[in-house]
Amino acid sequence: MDTKLTLEEVRKFIAIEFPQMADVYRVDAIAPMWAQVSMMPDERHLRPGATVSGPTIFGLVDCGMYFALMATIGPEALAVTTNASIDFMRKPLAGKALIAEVNLLKVGRVLAVGDVAVRSEGSDALIARATLTYSMPPKK
C-alpha cells in the first residue's frame, strides 16, 4: 500500500488550502495509515502555569488525523470529524516542540478511526492521547 500523496505533496496542499494551519503545524513524515506532525507552542498557546492549552493540543491532534487520512485516501476528500475523545495526562516540557503520532486504526466505507499520541520532543512520556472518528465523504 502506497500513500496517495508524497510528503511534499501533502505540505504543498496544506500551504495552499490551510495557510493558517501551515504557519503552526508541520508535517514531519507520512506513511500509509500513519503520520507524524509537530508544532512549537508560543505565547498564544499557553495557559497560566505555563501549560499548553487543551484546544492547542486538540488542534494538533485533529490536524494530524486529517493529514494522515489525506495521505491515505487522497486530497480531494472532505472528511469531517464526527467524534473525538481526548485524555490529557501530563504537562508538556517547557520550550520543547509537541509531537503527535497518528495511527489510523480503520479506514472504512463510512467511518475512519485514528489513534493519536502526543509527546514533548525528546521525551517518551505521553502528554495526551486521543481517538478521533471521521465521517468519510460519499463516494462519487
Place this chain on the structure above:
Amino acid sequence: MDTKLTLEEVRKFIAIEFPQMADVYRVDAIAPMWAQVSMMPDERHLRPGATVSGPTIFGLVDCGMYFALMATIGPEALAVTTNASIDFMRKPLAGKALIAEVNLLKVGRVLAVGDVAVRSEGSDALIARATLTYSMPPKK
C-alpha cells in the same frame, strides 16, 4: 447557592488572566453550576466548505467549562482538563455566533464533570455536544 464571582468579576478576571481568550470568547451569563459563552467565528476559524474548525468549537467548549467552574468554585483554582469527549453533529449556520451552554453535572472533591451544548445563534439544532472532566486543584 450563589456564584463565587459575579458576571462582571468573571469578565474582569478573564481580561486580565486570559487576554487572548477575551478577544475571542464572550461570557454571556453565569449562574451556579451553569454558564453561557459565545463567539463570532471569523476567517481564522473556518475550514474548506465554510465550516467552523473542530478545534475552534473545542476551544469554545473548553473555555465555557472553565468559566462555569470558576464561577462556581472561585477564581484562585487552577483546575485542568483531564478528559474531553465531543460529538460534532451539524454545520454551524454561516454568519451566526456560536453559543455554548454549560451545565456542571458534578463538582466533586477530585473531579468536576460538565456537559456542553453548542448551537448557532437563533437555532435550536445542536452543532456539537461535549462532556468534559476537570481535575480539581488540591485543597490548601
Place this chain on the structure above:
Amino acid sequence: MDTKLTLEEVRKFIAIEFPQMADVYRVDAIAPMWAQVSMMPDERHLRPGATVSGPTIFGLVDCGMYFALMATIGPEALAVTTNASIDFMRKPLAGKALIAEVNLLKVGRVLAVGDVAVRSEGSDALIARATLTYSMPPKK
C-alpha cells in the same frame, strides 16, 4: 412525527429477538427520538462496595439507545454501536431500580447520536451520563 413502533410492539420485538435482555431490561416508555428504560440490579450486577458494575450500567445505556432508535426508525434495522463515551459520577442508591432516559440528538443518513442519563428511581442525581453513536444500516 410518530414512533414507528408502539410501546407494545417494541416490547414484543425485544421478547422475541432479545430474550436475555427482556429478562433484565424493561422499556418503560417511548416517543419519537426518546425512550426510557429501567432495570432492577441484582446480585449478578453488584461489585464490592455494593456498587453496580460499570458494564451493567453500560448495558442499560446501550439497550436504551437501541430501543429508542428502533422505535424511531423501525425494527428491521440492524444499527450497531460504533462509539460510546460514558462518565460514571455517583453510586446508585441501594435497592432502587436504575432508570435510563435516552434523547436522540441526531438521526442522520449514516450516523445516529444519542444522549443517555442514568438515575436511581426516585432521585434526581445523575449516576452516569453517556453519549453513543450508532452506525445506520445501509438503505436497501
Place this chain on the structure above:
Amino acid sequence: MDTKLTLEEVRKFIAIEFPQMADVYRVDAIAPMWAQVSMMPDERHLRPGATVSGPTIFGLVDCGMYFALMATIGPEALAVTTNASIDFMRKPLAGKALIAEVNLLKVGRVLAVGDVAVRSEGSDALIARATLTYSMPPKK
C-alpha cells in the same frame, strides 16, 4: 518495577472477590502497567447477526483495566471507573476467544488512565479500542 501481585495471586483474588467474573474472564498474563485478559463468548453474549454485544466487550475491557491496575497498585485498592470511551470497529471472528491487551498510560495520585485493544484470537485486526480512567482510592 515489579507487579504487586503475581499472576497466581491475581487469579486467586478474582476467584474469591469476583466469582461471577472468574467464570467468564481469564487473566492470561500480567506485568507492571500491563495485562492481557480473554473470554470465550457464548450464547449469552451474542446479538442478532452473530456479533458479540457491546456490553460484553465493555465488560472485558473494564475488567482488564481493573486487573492491570490491581497488579500494579495492589489488591486492597478500591479504584472505580470514572470515564470510558470505546470505539467498536469490526465484528469478532465467530467461535474465537476475545483477547484484551491493557496498557496503563498513567497511574497518578488521583487518576489512572489505561488503553485497551481488543482482538479475536489469532487475528491482528482491532475489534474495539477503549480508553478508561479510574479514580484512585484516597491514600490512607
